Amino acid sequence: MTPKIPASTAPVRGPATPAAKIVILANGTFPTHPxxxxxxxxxxxxxxxDGAAEKLVANGLEPGIIIGDLDSVSPELKERYGNILVQDTDQDTNDLTKAVNWCIAVGIRExxxxxxxxxxxxxxxxxISLLADYSARIDAVMLTDTGSFRVYDHSVTIDSHPGQQVSLFSIDPSLKVTSSGLKYPLDDLTLHSWWRGTLNEAIANTFSLNFNSGKVIVFLGYCQGVNLK
Amino acid sequence: MTPKIPASTAPVRGPATPAAKIVILANGTFPTHPxxxxxxxxxxxxxxxDGAAEKLVANGLEPGIIIGDLDSVSPELKERYGNILVQDTDQDTNDLTKAVNWCIAVGIRExxxxxxxxxxxxxxxxxISLLADYSARIDAVMLTDTGSFRVYDHSVTIDSHPGQQVSLFSIDPSLKVTSSGLKYPLDDLTLHSWWRGTLNEAIANTFSLNFNSGKVIVFLGYCQGVNLK
Incomplete structure (x- = not known):
């Protein structure tokens, strides 16, 4: 018989069933970082x-869905994966947006x-800027070979490591940010140019960003030997 | 005796002595495109x-000046190039800005x-965004392995080739651009998100951008077999 778990130790946050781990692979550089x-x-x-399917298969992995114009997928892969092709020829969105929109439509939240x-x-x-457009509808993180990008639409405290590289971007040049826990503190600073919030560094295990409205794109460089959450 | 050149064939534009070809090599990816x-x-x-000097020398070329914090230059190179080192430890500028500022200080205009x-x-x-900061003081073009970035602070007609990839960015989201000669014409469009002006295409040998104030960053993809001006 399964022992009863006391209420105090039961999980109090998050869904009963962990969310499925869904990855969108875009057709830029295929990842090389661990x-x-x-x-x-x-x-x-x-x-x-679209063409990212070619790279994925060449790396020995299997696509779940292939979405886009499908003009960069070989006839061989189109035949092999005919049952998982989603052709979307919308001229106003790129293939990454089509993939994100598909996720939202089928109920994926992360x-x-x-x-x-x-x-x-x-x-x-x-x-990178499209992340800001998605942020209200899906929890998206972008991982590159050097770090992560995530968008916040409210003040936030972010886990970090001392010495971790941090860069902040805003699409809205009037947005003002105040920080704590960064080597070069921001004091009601407008990120009016893309370089303005770059080349900062965490000094502790968290740092905080405070802003009243708008969205901030946060880049966190990977730390050697430290897993990214 | 040198024959006299008729006035009508004498050069009428450009300086009597062509500007020296000055290149700044930053410490990102070393170029691989022709x-x-x-x-x-x-x-x-x-x-x-800074550390770009290591890559340059490894590729068999000679630096003219090495500028920056100089914390990424090996003791060997520091000794070998001791007479062309410019140490600039300003915390508020990155190494690329230090190099551009040095150029401006010594009178380089391109x-x-x-x-x-x-x-x-x-x-x-x-x-890329720093280009907009430099634009009033120096004529700078950034060449990557996929195309060029240049900043314009006024309406302009740009040489292109039919099918050439064009993306437009603005730091100022209120700036409105009207275009001609592009596959997806812009009609008083605000570039309020970085993706908004991407994935366009020239349809002829020139295209034009009209805007009243502010700066537009123009990316031109390389065309196969066509030299970039």
Missing amino acids: VPLVRLHDADMIICC VTILGATGIREDHTLGN | VPLVRLHDADMIICC VTILGATGIREDHTLGN
Whole structure:
């Protein structure tokens, strides 16, 4: 018989069933850093943006869904994965947005985005900024080969490690941020240029950002030997 | 005796002496695409941002100046290039800005920036946006392995090729742009998110951007077999 768990030790946060680990693989640089690679290999389902399916299969993994214009998928893969192709030819959205929209439509609430940077820098900029558009509808984190990007639409305390590299970006140049726990403290600073909040550093195991409205994109560099949450 | 050149064939534009070809090599990804590589090999002087000197020398080229904190330059290179080291420990500027400021201080008016993207994405974002800060003081173009970034602070007609990839970014989300010669025309569009002006395409040999104030960052993808001006 299963022992009864006292109420005080029962989990009080989070769903009874852990969320499935859903990864979207975009068609930028295929991950090489252990943090995104582990996330890729641990995924319950991998959603590939168009040609990213070719890279995934070449790396010995199986796509769960292949979504996009599908103009970058070979006839061989189209035949092999015919039952998991989702063609979306909307001219106004890129393949990463199509994948995120698909997740939202089927009820997925958390997603890790990989392969969304590298190769063309204009795609990198666009994909990072799209995180801000998704933030109200899905909990998305983007992992690159150097760190993570996540968007916050409210004041927040973030887990960190002393010496961890931190950069902050805002799409809205009027947003003012005050920080604590950073090497170069922000005191009601407007992030009016993209470089303004870069090259900072955590000095403890958490740092805090305070702002009244808008959204802040937070980059955290990986720490050697430390897992990223 | 040198034949007299008729007035009608004499050069009517540009300085009597062409500007020296000055390249700043930042410490991101060392160029691999032919366009930035040719620019690097054709340079009259290469200004290296700190550790970029190591990469340059490893690629068989000689630095003209090495500038920055100099904490990423080996003792061997410091000794070998002792007479061209410029130590600038200003905490408020990154090494690329130090190099640009040095150029401006010594009277250089045109510069090509290489190696400013790749590796950390937060550095890429910061370096691209810094172009907008430099634009009033120096004519700077940034060449990556996929294309070029240049900043315009006025309406402009830009040389292009049909099918050339074009992305537009603005630091100021209130700036409104109207275009002609692009596949997806902009009609008084605000570039309020970084993705908003991405994934466009030139349809002819020029395209035009019209805006009343502010600055637009223009990315042009390289065209196969076509030299970048």
